[in-house]
Amino acid sequence: MKNSMRPSARAVRRGISVLVLAAFAAAPCVAAPREQRQESTRSFDRTVSVMPAQALRVEHRHGDVRITTHARSDLRVQAVIRVSADSERDAAQFLERVQIEMLDTPTAVTVRTIYPEHEWSRRNISYAVDYTLLMPEKMPLDVHNSFGSVAVSGAKAGISVVNAHGTLTVADITGRSRLENSFAATEASRMNGDVTITGSNGDVSATTIAGALEVTCRFGRVAVGAVRGAALVGNSNGQVEVADAASATITNSFGAVTVRDVGTANISNSNGAVRVTGVRGPATVKTSFAPVTMATIAGAVDVTNSNGDVTLKDVSAAADIRSSFGRIEVQGVKTGVRVTTGNSSVRVIDVQGPVTVKTSFGLIAVERVRGAFTADNSNGGVEAADVRGAAQVNTSFGPVTLRDVEGAVNVRNQNGAVEVTPLAQAGRCHNITVETSFSPIRVHLPQAGYNVAARTSFGRIRTDVPITVTGSTGEGTLSGTIGAGGCSLQLTNANGDIQIAGGAAQ
Amino acid sequence: MTADELSAAAKAMRRDWDSPGLWPAIERRIREDERARRRYSWTSLAAAAVVILSVAASLVLLGNRLLHERAAPVTGASRLLSDEGLSDVERAEAQYIAAIEALAAKVARTDDSTRPTSLLLANLRERLVVIDAAIADCRAEIERNRFNTHLRRQLLSIYQEKRRTLEQILDEEQHAS
Numbered sequence: 001m002k003n004s005m006r007p008s009a010r011a012v013r014r015g016i017s018v019l020v021l022a023a024f025a026a027a028p029c030v031a032a033p034r035e036q037r038q039e040s041t042r043s044f045d046r047t048v049s050v051m052p053a054q055a056l057r058v059e060h061r062h063g064d065v066r067i068t069t070h071a072r073s074d075l076r077v078q079a080v081i082r083v084s085a086d087s088e089r090d091a092a093q094f095l096e097r098v099q100i101e102m103l104d105t106p107t108a109v110t111v112r113t114i115y116p117e118h119e120w121s122r123r124n125i126s127y128a129v130d131y132t133l134l135m136p137e138k139m140p141l142d143v144h145n146s147f148g149s150v151a152v153s154g155a156k157a158g159i160s161v162v163n164a165h166g167t168l169t170v171a172d173i174t175g176r177s178r179l180e181n182s183f184a185a186t187e188a189s190r191m192n193g194d195v196t197i198t199g200s201n202g203d204v205s206a207t208t209i210a211g212a213l214e215v216t217c218r219f220g221r222v223a224v225g226a227v228r229g230a231a232l233v234g235n236s237n238g239q240v241e242v243a244d245a246a247s248a249t250i251t252n253s254f255g256a257v258t259v260r261d262v263g264t265a266n267i268s269n270s271n272g273a274v275r276v277t278g279v280r281g282p283a284t285v286k287t288s289f290a291p292v293t294m295a296t297i298a299g300a301v302d303v304t305n306s307n308g309d310v311t312l313k314d315v316s317a318a319a320d321i322r323s324s325f326g327r328i329e330v331q332g333v334k335t336g337v338r339v340t341t342g343n344s345s346v347r348v349i350d351v352q353g354p355v356t357v358k359t360s361f362g363l364i365a366v367e368r369v370r371g372a373f374t375a376d377n378s379n380g381g382v383e384a385a386d387v388r389g390a391a392q393v394n395t396s397f398g399p400v401t402l403r404d405v406e407g408a409v410n411v412r413n414q415n416g417a418v419e420v421t422p423l424a425q426a427g428r429c430h431n432i433t434v435e436t437s438f439s440p441i442r443v444h445l446p447q448a449g450y451n452v453a454a455r456t457s458f459g460r461i462r463t464d465v466p467i468t469v470t471g472s473t474g475e476g477t478l479s480g481t482i483g484a485g486g487c488s489l490q491l492t493n494a495n496g497d498i499q500i501a502g503g504a505a506q
Numbered sequence: 507m508t509a510d511e512l513s514a515a516a517k518a519m520r521r522d523w524d525s526p527g528l529w530p531a532i533e534r535r536i537r538e539d540e541r542a543r544r545r546y547s548w549t550s551l552a553a554a555a556v557v558i559l560s561v562a563a564s565l566v567l568l569g570n571r572l573l574h575e576r577a578a579p580v581t582g583a584s585r586l587l588s589d590e591g592l593s594d595v596e597r598a599e600a601q602y603i604a605a606i607e608a609l610a611a612k613v614a615r616t617d618d619s620t621r622p623t624s625l626l627l628a629n630l631r632e633r634l635v636v637i638d639a640a641i642a643d644c645r646a647e648i649e650r651n652r653f654n655t656h657l658r659r660q661l662l663s664i665y666q667e668k669r670r671t672l673e674q675i676l677d678e679e680q681h682a683s
Contacts, residue, residue, distance in 0.1 A: 037589055037653065062647070062654060063585075084586040084653050126653030128585045147647060147657055165644065165660045183640050183664060201636065201667065219633055237629055254626050271626065 037084045040091040044079040044100045050109060055140035056133070057110040062147050063129040064166070069137035069154035076134040077102060077111055083127045094125045108142075149184075158193065176211075185220075194229070203238075213245075221255075224248075231262075247281075256290075264299070273308075282317070291326070300335075318353070327362075336371060345380075354389065363398070372407065381416065386423075390430070399439070408432070415439060417496075421503075422446055429487035437494040444503045449483035454500070456493035463500040587653040595658045602665035609672035616679045624682055630675045637668045 050056075050073050058065055081098050085091035094116060103110040113129050128148075135141065137156045146164040158175030161168060168181045174192040185203045188195055194211035197204050203221045206213055212229035215222050220238045224231050227245035238255045242248040247264040250257050254271045261278040269287040275294075276283055282299030285292050291309040294301060300317040303310050309326040312319055318335040321328055328346040330337050336353030339346050345362035348355050354371035357364050364375045365383045372389035375382045381398035384391055390407030393400050396414040404423045411418050413436035420434060424446030432450075434441050445465055454461050456476045469480040478498075482489070491498050587595065623631075644661040651657055 037586075039586060062651060062656070082585050124652065126586050126651045128651075128654055128656065130585065147644075147654075147660065165640070166656065183660070183667075201633075201640070237626075237633070254629065 037086060038088040038091045039082065039084040040088070040095045041083075042081045042095050042098075044077070044081065046102060047074050047076040048102065048104060048109060049073060050075050050136050050139055051106070052138075053107060054105075055108045055142060056135050057108050058131070058133070058141075058143040058145070059110065059112040060129070060131065060143075060145045060148070061113065062115070062127065063113070063131065064148045065131045065133070065143060065145050065150045067131075067133045067135060067141065067143070067150075067152045067155070069135055069139075069156070071137055073136050075109055075136065075139070078132040078134075079113075079129055081127070081129045083125060085123060085125045090123050090125060094123075094127065098127065098129065100129070257287075328359075364395075373405075400436075406430070409434070411435065413437075413439070418442070420444070424448075431488040431490075433488070433490045435492040436496060438496055439493075440497045440499065441491050441493050442499045442501060443489065443491065444501050445482065445489070447483070447502075449481065449486035450489040451485045451487070452478060452480050452482060452489045452491075452500070454478040454489075454491040454498050456491075456496060456498050458495045459493055459497040461498045461500075465500055465502050467500070584655055587655050587658065591655070592653055592658075595662070598662060599658075599665065602662065602669065606665065606669055606672065609669060609676065613672055613675050613679070616676065624678065627675065627678050627682070630671055630678065633671050634668070634675070637664060637671060640664050641668065 083091045083095040097116040099114040101112040140157045141159040143161045149166040150163045151169045153171045156174040160178040162180045168186045171189045177195045180198040182200045188206045190208045192210045197215045199217045201219045205223045207225040209227040214232045217235045222240045224242045230247045231245040232249045234251045236253045241258045244261045248262040249266045252269045256273040259276045264281040265283040267285045271289045273290040274292045277295045279297045284302045286304040288306045293311045295313040298316045301319040303321045305323040307325045310328045312330045314332040316334045319337045321339045323341040331349045333351045337355045339357045341359045343361045348366040350368045352370045356374040358376040360378045362380045369387045373387045373391045375393045377395035379397045382400045385403040388406045391405045393411045399417045401419045403421045406423045408430040409432045411434045415438045417439040419442045421444040429448035461478045467480040471479040
């Protein structure tokens with residue numbers, strides 16, 4: 001009773017915490033003014049002539065490095081050194097002790113930043129050095145930096161840049177480029193040569209690469225575009241996007257992969273979705289626990305998935321799909337389709353070749369197949385329409401409906417109804433064999449000749465088509481001919497009726 | 507004295523009198539208490555709302571400022587922080603650290619060593635180790651270079667990554683359980 005009349009102790013404590021936080025947040029606004037820090041700046045500017053064999057090496061930390069090139073043979077090094085301290089004297093003293101060392105050897109010019117030793121840290125000093133370098137365009141370059149960004153453009157003899165904790169941007173580079181970065185983004189564009197990028201915990205972007213591209217990354221997003229050579233991407237825990245490449249070979253996990261407009265695609269992912277559109281050659285995709293969507297593939301398609309849907313559209317060659325526990329949908333395949341899955345429904349439409357489907361516990365539905373159709377199912381139904389080839393179906397505990405089948409029909413079912421309607425063709429017929437149990441069989445025949453052998457137990461045989469009976473006829477047995485005979489019609493049931501009807505569409 | 511005698515004596519001692527003001531007085535008192543409770547409750551709610559709004563506003567303002575600073579490139583003039591800039595950054599760091607500590611405590615509570623770890627969780631925990639190493643690197647540099655803007659921003663950015671990673675771990679652990 002008392003508690004309902006007053007705020008609880010917990011609520012009060014919460015209120016106090018909030019007030020303390022508010023006071024904490026507001027404290028700096030009312031803090032007493034203190035003496036401002038003193039900042040000193042010094043500039044460094046030196047130009048040296050460079051021998052043709054010399055490379056440029058930069059070893060730096062705590063500041064940006066910006067490198068551009070020119071056609072001349074001299075190297076210009078400019079730097080701005082900034083120091084702040086509690087007193088002007090400390091700032092000035094530290095500033096004087098920051099050294100920019102330029103070491104000239106027959107093989108390289110090395111530019112190195114040397115900061116004073118650590119005892120200065122007790123004086124509350126802070127500092128940064130920013131470089132601007134103008135180097136000969138044909139001078140090889142090797143940069144090591146940390147805690148600052150690096151930007152390089154216009155180099156024509158290959159570059160190697162290792163950075164950490166700062167963005168890395170390179171553009172308009174000719175020759176081989178090796179880029180490495182961590183905990184910050186890396187961007188490479190307009191690269192006229194092979195490029196290798198290693199990144200971790202930072203996004204990687206590479207566009208307009210004239211050579212081959214290799215990207216290795218972790219925990220970052222990789223976006224690749226316009227690669228004239230092969231694009232090889234290895235990532236984990238991050239998205240990968242590749243657009244417009246001669247080929248795309250991608251390994252990833254726990255991140256989506258999107259590929260479009262590539263020559264060939266080879267993608268191995270796990271726990272991440274894969275989306276592929278516009279492949280000029282073959283495409284191989286492997287993933288798990290995520291959907292695969294592919295469209296407009298000129299070459300053969302090979303998909304392996306588990307616990308994820310597969311959707312495939314417009315493939316100019318054959319498609320082979322292996323999967324489990326995911327819906328399969330295929331539409332528009334030129335050569336043929338083979339699906340091997342389990343616990344999944346399968347839908348296949350518009351295939352200019354044979355279709356083979358194996359699944360369980362799911363419906364198989366095919367439509368407009370210009371080739372043979374083979375279905376192997378268990379505990380699932382099978383529906384096929386407009387099949388221009390033979391149909392062979394094996395299933396159990398599910399109905400089978402075949403409509404407008406041009407070739408021979410062979411259905412083996414258990415505990416499931418079967419309805420077959422062959423395609424009517426003037427003067428032509430195909431053998432029909434149907435077997436099931438505990439469910440009816442119904443066959444809609446075209447106007448053609450058949451040799452009929454129908455048998456059932458604990459069921460009736462009914463025919464709407466005139467049959468000339470031959471041999472023995474009993475309660476569950478019918479033998480005879482329809483028309484002049486010719487094709488075989490064998491219907492076998494147990495504990496179910498058999499109906500022979502006309503009505504197949506002409 | 508027997509029980510019957512006691513009962514008779516008690517009946518004899520009984521006295522009745524009129525008290526017309528008793529029930530109205532009780533009713534009035536109950537109403538007054540209700541009014542006081544309502545007034546108290548509304549006052550508390552209003553005070554709490556004001557405090558929460560103030561804190562939220564200050565956090566939003568501070569967050570916007572820091573985001574703006576983080577988005578802007580570090581130019582020469584802003585290469586080294588002012589005293590005011592440093593206090594802003596340190597305040598933001600304190601908030602990140604508080605958020606991270608709260609999340610880390612939750613993660614520690616949900617961490618069950620007897621349960622098999624998923625590949626994603628193993629990856630995220632590995633990432634956490636890498637992030638902690640990066641934080642240690644940054645902090646070691648900051649010890650010697652407290653007012654360096656790039657270092658401070660980089661540390662904030664890594665704290666942000668750590669917070670995201672901890673949230674992902676929590677999500678994944680809740681999903682797994």
